[in-house]
Amino acid sequence: xxxxxxxxxxxxxxxxxxxxxxxxxxxxxxxxxxxxxxxxxxxxxxxxxxxxxxxxxxxxxxxxxxxxxxxxxxxxxxxxxxxxxxxxxxxxxxxxxxxxxxxxxxxxxxxxxxxxxxxxxxxxxxxxxxxxxxxxxxxxxxxxxxxxxxxxxxxxxxxxxxxxxxxxxxxxxxxxxxxxxxxxxxxxxxxxxxxxxxxxxxxxxxxxxxxxxxxxxxxxxxxxxxxxxxxxxxxxxxxxxxxxxxxxxxxxxxxxxxxxxxxxxxxxxxxxxxxxxxxxxxxxxxxxxxxxxxxxxxxxxxxxxxxxxxxxxxxxxxxxxxxxxxxxxxxxxxxxxxxxxxxxxxxxxxxxxxxxxxxxxxxxxxxxxxxxxxxxxxxxxxxxxxxxxxxxxxxxxxxxxxxxxxxxxxxxxxxxxxxxxxxxxxxxxxxxxxxxxxxxxxxxxxxxxxxxxxxxxxxxxxxxxxxxxxxxxxxxxxxx
Amino acid sequence: xxxxxxxxxxxxxxxxxxxxxxxxxxxxxxxxxxxxxxxxxxxxxxxxxxxxxxxxxxxxxxxxxxxxxxxxxxxxxxxxxxxxxxxxxxxxxxxxxxxxxxxxxxxxxxxxxxxxxxxxxxxxxxxxxxxxxxxxxxxxxxxxxxxxxxxxxxxxxxxxxxxxxxxxxxxxxxxxxxxxxxxxxxxxxxxxxxxxxxxxxxxxxxxxxxxxxxxxxxxxxxxxxxxxxxxxxxxxxxxxxxxxxxxxxxxxxxxxxxxxxxxxxxxxxxxxxxxxxxxxxxxxxxxxxxxxxxxxxxxxxxxxxxxxxxxxxxxxxxxxxxxxxxxxxxxxxxxxxxxxxxxxxxxxxxxxxxxxxxxxxxxxxxxxxxxxxxxxxxxxxxxxxxxxxxxxxxxxxxxxxxxxxxxxxxxxxxxxxxxxxxxxxxxxxxxxxxxxxxxxxxxxxxxxxxx
Ligand SMILES: Cc1ncc(COP(=O)(O)O)c(C=O)c1O
Numbered sequence: 033x034x035x036x037x038x039x040x041x042x043x044x045x046x047x048x049x050x051x052x053x054x055x056x057x058x059x060x061x062x063x064x065x066x067x068x069x070x071x072x073x074x075x076x077x078x079x080x081x082x083x084x085x086x087x088x089x090x091x092x093x094x095x096x097x098x099x100x101x102x103x104x105x106x107x108x109x110x111x112x113x114x115x116x117x118x119x120x121x122x123x124x125x126x127x128x129x130x131x132x133x134x135x136x137x138x139x140x141x142x143x144x145x146x147x148x149x150x151x152x153x154x155x156x157x158x159x160x161x162x163x164x165x166x167x168x169x170x171x172x173x174x175x176x177x178x179x180x181x182x183x184x185x186x187x188x189x190x191x192x193x194x195x196x197x198x199x200x201x202x203x204x205x206x207x208x209x210x211x212x213x214x215x216x217x218x219x220x221x222x223x224x225x226x227x228x229x230x231x232x233x234x235x236x237x238x239x240x241x242x243x244x245x246x247x248x249x250x251x252x253x254x255x256x257x258x259x260x261x262x263x264x265x266x267x268x269x270x271x272x273x274x275x276x277x278x279x280x281x282x283x284x285x286x287x288x289x290x291x292x293x294x295x296x297x298x299x300x301x302x303x304x305x306x307x308x309x310x311x312x313x314x315x316x317x318x319x320x321x322x323x324x325x326x327x328x329x330x331x332x333x334x335x336x337x338x339x340x341x342x343x344x345x346x347x348x349x350x351x352x353x354x355x356x357x358x359x360x361x362x363x364x365x366x367x368x369x370x371x372x373x374x375x376x377x378x379x380x381x382x383x384x385x386x387x388x389x390x391x392x393x394x395x396x397x398x399x400x401x402x403x404x405x406x407x408x409x410x411x412x413x414x415x416x417x418x419x420x421x422x423x424x425x426x427x428x429x430x431x432x433x434x435x436x437x438x439x440x441x442x443x444x445x446x447x448x449x450x451x452x453x454x455x456x457x458x459x460x461x462x463x464x465x466x467x468x469x470x471x472x473x474x475x476x477x478x479x480x481x482x483x484x485x486x487x488x489x490x491x492x493x494x495x496x497x498x499x500x501x502x503x504x505x506x507x508x509x510x511x512x
Numbered sequence: 513x514x515x516x517x518x519x520x521x522x523x524x525x526x527x528x529x530x531x532x533x534x535x536x537x538x539x540x541x542x543x544x545x546x547x548x549x550x551x552x553x554x555x556x557x558x559x560x561x562x563x564x565x566x567x568x569x570x571x572x573x574x575x576x577x578x579x580x581x582x583x584x585x586x587x588x589x590x591x592x593x594x595x596x597x598x599x600x601x602x603x604x605x606x607x608x609x610x611x612x613x614x615x616x617x618x619x620x621x622x623x624x625x626x627x628x629x630x631x632x633x634x635x636x637x638x639x640x641x642x643x644x645x646x647x648x649x650x651x652x653x654x655x656x657x658x659x660x661x662x663x664x665x666x667x668x669x670x671x672x673x674x675x676x677x678x679x680x681x682x683x684x685x686x687x688x689x690x691x692x693x694x695x696x697x698x699x700x701x702x703x704x705x706x707x708x709x710x711x712x713x714x715x716x717x718x719x720x721x722x723x724x725x726x727x728x729x730x731x732x733x734x735x736x737x738x739x740x741x742x743x744x745x746x747x748x749x750x751x752x753x754x755x756x757x758x759x760x761x762x763x764x765x766x767x768x769x770x771x772x773x774x775x776x777x778x779x780x781x782x783x784x785x786x787x788x789x790x791x792x793x794x795x796x797x798x799x800x801x802x803x804x805x806x807x808x809x810x811x812x813x814x815x816x817x818x819x820x821x822x823x824x825x826x827x828x829x830x831x832x833x834x835x836x837x838x839x840x841x842x843x844x845x846x847x848x849x850x851x852x853x854x855x856x857x858x859x860x861x862x863x864x865x866x867x868x869x870x871x872x873x874x875x876x877x878x879x880x881x882x883x884x885x886x887x888x889x890x891x892x893x894x895x896x897x898x899x900x901x902x903x904x905x906x907x908x909x910x911x912x913x914x915x916x917x918x919x920x921x922x923x924x925x926x927x928x929x930x931x932x933x934x935x936x937x938x939x940x941x942x943x944x945x946x947x948x949x950x951x952x953x954x955x956x957x958x959x960x961x962x963x
Binding site: 034036037038045046047048049050051053054055056057058059060062063064065066067068069070071072073074075077080081083084085087088089090091092093094095096099101104106107108109110112114115116119120121122123124125126127128129130133134135136137139140147150151162163164165166168169172173176177197198200201202203204205206207208210247248250252253278279280281284285293295299301302303304305306307308323344345346347348349350351352353354355356358361362364365366367368369370371372373374375377378380381382384385388389400401403424425428433434436439453454455456457485488489490491492493494495497498499502503504505506508 | 513514515516517518522523525526527529530531532535538539540541542543546547548551552553554555556557558560563564566567568569570571572573574575576577578579582584586587588590592594596599600601602603604605606607608609610611612613614615616617618619620621623624625626627629630631633634635637640641644646647648649650657675677678680681683684685687688689690731757758759760761762764765774781782783784785786787788799805806807808809810811812813814816817818819820822823824825827828829830831832833834835837838839840841842843844845846848851852854855856857858859860861862863864865867868870871872874875892893895914919922942943945946949
């Protein structure tokens with residue numbers, strides 16, 4: 033257990049970091065109204081570094097080993113991208129500088145938008161949303177304003193049960209009513225159910241493609257036809273686009289709106305949960321509704337453009353997570369057309385290879401080829417009193433991060449696994465071997481799994497206690 | 513460049529093991545007529561050297577504010593970031609870790625974020641803080657949805673002296689939920705018109721938003737706004753500048769129900785406006801209504817202290833359409849930056865940042881008062897940013913300043929035409945020197961300055 037930074041307090045001094053004050057303070061009394069102390073930690077620089085280095089040693093991270101987290105996609109993060117994004121020509125920009133001072137930044141935004149259009153077949157992109165779910169919300173706003181503009185009263189959004197959890201949440205935040213469409217036994221959208229539920233009140237059919245079971249909707253053309261015939265729009269959650277790069281362009285198959293998770297598909301480090309970036313793309317009939325400002329190119333000059341009457345407005349105070357855009361941009365130009373396609377091929381081959389290996393010891397509810405991820409089930413281990421959590425915790429003992437567990441909700445004891453394209457065959461073999469070993473332990477010595485993890489900085493943590501009685505901050509009285 | 517490690521031989525072996533003869537056969541569920549024909553038009557792959565020189569050339573086409581005497585603010589500030597922040601953030605144990613779904617191997621991230629929550633709680637003097645949101649604008653929008661859910665009313669009052677960019681985010685978030693946003697005008701001195709606020713409160717409202725300081729940099733009578741709101745059964749949401757909280761009364765002291773703000777000032781580069789860090793703090797009774805991640809301390813099976821994400825049943829991956837918000841990926845690394853920044857600065861260092869920003873901005877204000885062709889429409893009740901009005905158009909002053917290497921401020925002509933032509937919002941952080949203030953004054957005075 034590490035001491036908290038508040039316990040590292042001593043009667044010491046912080047260093048001096050900011051310029052000497054050459055404008056002495058006078059007459060600021062009216063400002064000084066704070067009564068309680070700020071009670072920040074008071075530790076010297078060396079102690080600060082030691083504290084965070086000690087914490088760092090307690091983290092798993094992609095530079096240490098694989099993250100087979102399905103749906104979360106954590107691949108190798110090219111280290112050169114950090115250097116590039118750290119250039120002061122990018123980090124030092126204020127968002128309200130004159131356009132003439134930020135031509136490089138505007139060009140980057142413009143070119144990244146164009147690349148995303150080429151990759152997805154959409155006509156326009158806005159890079160303003162700062163996360164996948166934020167993109168979903170933006171997409172819903174676009175649909176909302178589109179129907180408002182057409183004076184159509186459409187309030188329902190149909191969401192398959194295999195959709196990501198953020199989808200229905202985004203629908204509600206935007207003021208629509210979500211309605212669940214069940215999947216069939218094959219894990220794909222039940223087309224009859226879709227036909228039954230869709231009507232002239234349906235605004236959007238919101239599809240995760242490939243879905244969270246890692247499956248491509250075979251009947252996608254038919255689905256899109258049904259939705260369009262009803263006068264509704266098709267939204268594609270494109271967070272899983274790494275499976276489709278260079279293989280399918282959603283715009284070409286008439287998806288109307290989609291978002292991308294740049295932090296997954298185009299490799300930007302996730303930093304313990306973000307920042308991310310969730311650009312939204314639309315086909316031309318929806319272009320007018322994108323958030324403002326947009327970037328235009330006039331000759332060799334780039335300018336901001338905000339004069340869009342039908343725009344949904346703004347979803348972020350500025351232009352999105354620009355620093356993340358820089359990394360995605362560097363990644364795309366490094367890979368080029370062939371490299372981009374290679375990502376999808378290797379993601380898919382790796383996933384199918386691993387799925388086959390794992391299926392020897394774990395159930396597969398939906399066998400058959402998957403895309404970049406698949407969902408196995410630990411239900412066959414229940415007979416030994418072993419749950420999926422136990423498998424996950426045991427993996428930690430073997431020095432591997434666990435897959436996503438208990439998601440999607442439609443698979444019992446789910447283990448959602450995404451190897452990603454940057455992992456090498458040997459790594460996958462090792463992972464499969466460890467999974468096999470764990471299945472063996474479950475049969476022969478389930479106690480080991482219940483005890484796991486034993487090699488980690490802390491043992492299994494009591495989440496129930498935390499939820500019952502959350503302790504969200506270090507008590508002031510313990511600080512000194 | 514390729515970051516894929518499998519060789520052709522690996523791939524062939526794997527396809528063989530899977531039992532297909534080719535990759536095309538493997539993607540059989542994707543009908544052939546749907547597949548992309550030919551290559552994407554993205555150009556040839558580049559080597560690392562080429563990527564670096566291409567991107568560096570783009571970066572050179574920019575003139576970063578951080579390398580000039582910048583008086584730009586309006587929500588994003590040019591502050592000094594101690595080296596410890598970059599050092600800790602550049603450690604891949606932090607920046608290449610994922611959301612801490614497996615707590616036992618994520619104690620570093622979890623403890624750091626727990627400590628971040630603690631620091632935000634102390635700065636705001638509130639009971640609890642969440643673990644990072646996208647930015648101030650979206651945090652405020654989420655707090656508005658939260659207030660409407662708590663009060664079951666969909667009308668909120670917002671100061672007219674609010675960033676128009678934030679205002680537009682509030683509007684796009686509210687439109688679908690039929691939340692009505694009404695503006696409380698400002699008085700001649702630039703602060704909230706309390707009589708108007710009272711009149712607007714005669715009809716039921718879920719919340720009153722207080723911007724402290726407001727968009728013009730002015731400090732409001734927070735207690736008065738608070739009692740007004742509470743007296744009429746509305747919640748008080750405070751939008752605060754975290755640095756100002758080293759000096760001015762924090763939201764907890766005037767009994768705000770929710771406090772939100774922008775954490776960019778806490779160790780995060782300007783980066784053209786993103787990534788930023790939204791923060792949100794609230795009272796105990798509203799924790800379960802609060803959006804975003806929360807980290808809690810707990811114990812492990814041996815009774816050892818540890819940390820987990822908690823109250824996840826509020827979140828989208830479990831509650832789906834009943835979730836308190838849709839936030840999944842947040843700004844975890846930015847929250848870490850803020851924690852390292854505040855740990856490094858400590859109480860005294862942090863207070864010094866605030867004091868110097870206040871002192872230097874007030875010094876500039878003094879230096880400008882009485883200059884011919886310059887008006888200061890509002891008084892001295894400001895923290896580090898104030899409005900100045902030039903006789904000519906704002907752009908004339910700003911371009912003259914620019915010629916001398918100064919970014920003179922943000923023109924208010926478009927967003928607040930009622931302030932008259934020539935209105936500029938000027939921010940002075942701790943990074944500005946007396947010499948730079950003098951240069952600013954000379955330009956404002958119409959002197960020819962050469963640098
Ligand atoms: C399929 C899918 N959709 C949406 C999201 C949400 O994206 P974000 O976490 O960036 O908000 C994710 C990731 O969590 C996802 O995997």
